[in-house]
Amino acid sequence: MKILVPIKRVVDYNVKVRVKADGTGVDLANVKMSMNPFDEIAIEEAVRLREAGIATEVIAVSCGLAACQETLRTAMAIGADRAILVESDVDLQPLAVAKLIKAVAAKEQPQMVIFGKQAIDDDANQTGQMFAALTGWPQATFASKVVVANGMATVTREIDGGAETLEFKLPVVVTTDLRLNEPRYATLPNIMKAKKKQLDTLKPADLGVDVTPRLTTLKVMDPPKRGAGVKVADVKELVAKLKNEAKVI
Amino acid sequence: MTQLLVIAEHDNASLKAATLNTVAAAQKIGGEIHVLVAGSGCASVAAAAAKIAGVAKIKLADAAHYADQTAENVAALVVSQAAGYSHILAAATGPGKNMLPRVAALLDVAQISEITAVESQDTFVRPTYAGNAMATVKSADAVKVITVRTTGFDPAAGEGGSAAIEPIAAAADLGLTKLIGREITKSARPELGAAKVIVSGGRGLGSGEKYHQVLEPLADKFNAALGASRAAVDAGFVPNDYQVGQTGKIVAPQLYFAIGISGAIQHLAGMKDSKVIVAINKDEDAPIFQVADYGLVADLFQAVPELVAELG
Numbered sequence: 001m002k003i004l005v006p007i008k009r010v011v012d013y014n015v016k017v018r019v020k021a022d023g024t025g026v027d028l029a030n031v032k033m034s035m036n037p038f039d040e041i042a043i044e045e046a047v048r049l050r051e052a053g054i055a056t057e058v059i060a061v062s063c064g065l066a067a068c069q070e071t072l073r074t075a076m077a078i079g080a081d082r083a084i085l086v087e088s089d090v091d092l093q094p095l096a097v098a099k100l101i102k103a104v105a106a107k108e109q110p111q112m113v114i115f116g117k118q119a120i121d122d123d124a125n126q127t128g129q130m131f132a133a134l135t136g137w138p139q140a141t142f143a144s145k146v147v148v149a150n151g152m153a154t155v156t157r158e159i160d161g162g163a164e165t166l167e168f169k170l171p172v173v174v175t176t177d178l179r180l181n182e183p184r185y186a187t188l189p190n191i192m193k194a195k196k197k198q199l200d201t202l203k204p205a206d207l208g209v210d211v212t213p214r215l216t217t218l219k220v221m222d223p224p225k226r227g228a229g230v231k232v233a234d235v236k237e238l239v240a241k242l243k244n245e246a247k248v249i
Numbered sequence: 250m251t252q253l254l255v256i257a258e259h260d261n262a263s264l265k266a267a268t269l270n271t272v273a274a275a276q277k278i279g280g281e282i283h284v285l286v287a288g289s290g291c292a293s294v295a296a297a298a299a300k301i302a303g304v305a306k307i308k309l310a311d312a313a314h315y316a317d318q319t320a321e322n323v324a325a326l327v328v329s330q331a332a333g334y335s336h337i338l339a340a341a342t343g344p345g346k347n348m349l350p351r352v353a354a355l356l357d358v359a360q361i362s363e364i365t366a367v368e369s370q371d372t373f374v375r376p377t378y379a380g381n382a383m384a385t386v387k388s389a390d391a392v393k394v395i396t397v398r399t400t401g402f403d404p405a406a407g408e409g410g411s412a413a414i415e416p417i418a419a420a421a422d423l424g425l426t427k428l429i430g431r432e433i434t435k436s437a438r439p440e441l442g443a444a445k446v447i448v449s450g451g452r453g454l455g456s457g458e459k460y461h462q463v464l465e466p467l468a469d470k471f472n473a474a475l476g477a478s479r480a481a482v483d484a485g486f487v488p489n490d491y492q493v494g495q496t497g498k499i500v501a502p503q504l505y506f507a508i509g510i511s512g513a514i515q516h517l518a519g520m521k522d523s524k525v526i527v528a529i530n531k532d533e534d535a536p537i538f539q540v541a542d543y544g545l546v547a548d549l550f551q552a553v554p555e556l557v558a559e560l561g
């Protein structure tokens with residue numbers, strides 16, 4: 001079976017973003033960009049399924065700027081076999097991306113699509129579920145374990161009170177949580193090999209998808225700042241402050 | 250008049266508190282509020298929802314195939330009920346995050362995730378970049394599909410209402426998924442989302458054994474919930490549902506203890522709206538001290554037992 005893995009290029013998780021003074025967005029000039037960490041976990045899971053002989057091919061797909069090619073090369077260095085870029089400089093929102101991935105899936109006919117559960121820039125946590133709804137596939141979100149055998153997937157997923165295990169007929173949508181696996185580092189030889197792997201580029205219009213944004217960002221502001229706190233000398237002072245100053249005990 | 254539909258969160262027996270925060274967000278938007286209860290044998294949930302102040306009607310879909318509240322079946326039901334509603338809301342908790350984007354996609358509208366404030370009927374504030382950039386977004390869609398960050402809205406009163414309960418027909422069972430089992434973490438403590446006091450531990454605790462040995466007595470003093478950083482969960486000290494942060498649970502208790510937690514932005518994203526934050530860390534430069542109201546630079550293995558003793 002083929003596995004499709006949609007990936008997003010985002011601000012690196014180590015960067016503390018800065019809101020622009022004019023309130024139009026965050027400052028992305030000279031900021032380090034990386035693959036969304038949950039998507040790295042998704043690629044790793046797909047590659048492991050191929051290494052285990054369950055998947056036959058892993059295809060990474062990204063929707064966005066031409067610069068996403070770099071992110072797709074990283075995916076191929078981790079082990080994806082080939083990649084597809086749906087190139088657009090429009091602000092692609094989750095619904096539009098779900099439609100683009102659906103159109104790609106219609107061509108590629110994967111039996112599984114593994115998304116990251118959320119992108120760490122917009123923190124939306126929507127695209128996998130939206131793709132599942134549009135295709136009518138079942139969804140296994142926030143997955144911490146995926147087992148595929150006999151045309152069935154058994155997925156353990158993180159829920160608010162613990163975990164649950166569900167069984168699905170393929171094809172299925174999986175979205176990754178942090179505990180699913182620990183992605184490998186791309187080695188230098190694999191980075192070199194990835195440069196020669198196939199990367200096709202399409203446009204949303206080639207796929208017949210209208211990607212017009214539905215949400216307009218009116219302004220972006222800093223979150224409310226917490227007043228500076230104090231360091232206490234010892235436990236006694238801490239308890240006294242909690243009692244007399246904060247009045248929480 | 251505008252009509253809004255709130256999806257109740259429940260376990261077939263009781264209504265979850267997050268529903269009250271979601272209703273509060275709906276009240277801020279304004280209009281006639283209906284609450285949808287989808288479950289199996291969940292009459293008691295509908296009765297509880299009917300008492301929420303400010304709710305006009307409860308729609309109750311009671312059918313065997315809603316027992317596990319799978320996203321596929323519940324979303325199909327919500328879509329079948331969607332006509333006439335300008336807003337459809339659910340809490341931004343596990344079930345809501347799982348299910349509601351399906352509703353949005355099936356209605357061909359955007360979802361506005363995790364709103365923390367309402368500016369008008371079509372304009373909302375939501376955190377992005379781990380809460381480091383608050384975006385005000387305006388929706389151009391006919392129906393606004395919204396998840397609500399519970400910490401952004403004080404709960405609506407759970408008593409005082411007397412909404413009518415209207416049974417509605419179930420949608421077809423899609424039969425797409427089968428639940429094999431659930432492992433619910435057993436605890437006599439309050440849920441993280443509902444606790445007034447939270448005691449959270451990080452990698453500094455060193456092991457699961459020490460996590461419990463050191464933190465349980467402190468949590469006992471306050472009937473507190475226990476939380477954790479990602480590092481503590483990844484290391485297996487505690488189950489995944491303890492994780493507080495950008496990609497775990499978002500909490501805002503009266504009092505939050507961060508013990509042996511460095512204060513990475515992903516952790517801060519989940520707790521920095523707490524009323525009072527106490528940090529205990531042996532590294533005086535740990536970023537957690539930048540958000541802590543009270544910081545104690547100390548070895549936690551000494552300071553925490555001392556604190557327990559001092560609290561008496």
Ligand SMILES: Cc1cc2nc3c(=O)[nH]c(=O)nc-3n(C[C@H](O)[C@H](O)[C@H](O)COP(=O)(O)OP(=O)(O)OC[C@H]3O[C@@H](n4cnc5c(N)ncnc54)[C@H](O)[C@@H]3O)c2cc1C
Nearest residue numbers: 451452453478479480494495496497509511515516531549
């Ligand atoms: C995609 C992504 C999502 C993430 N989501 C989350 C999330 O939701 N929540 C989250 O928490 N993290 C999240 N993280 C991880 C985050 O970046 C940090 O790695 C994590 O929060 C660190 O946990 P920690 O503070 O326990 O560990 P560390 O950073 O290792 O800190 C341990 C602290 O303990 C202190 N310490 C050690 N021993 C003692 C002692 N004896 N006494 C006192 N202090 C001591 C140290 O000084 C140190 O400050 C995410 C990361 C990524 C990439």
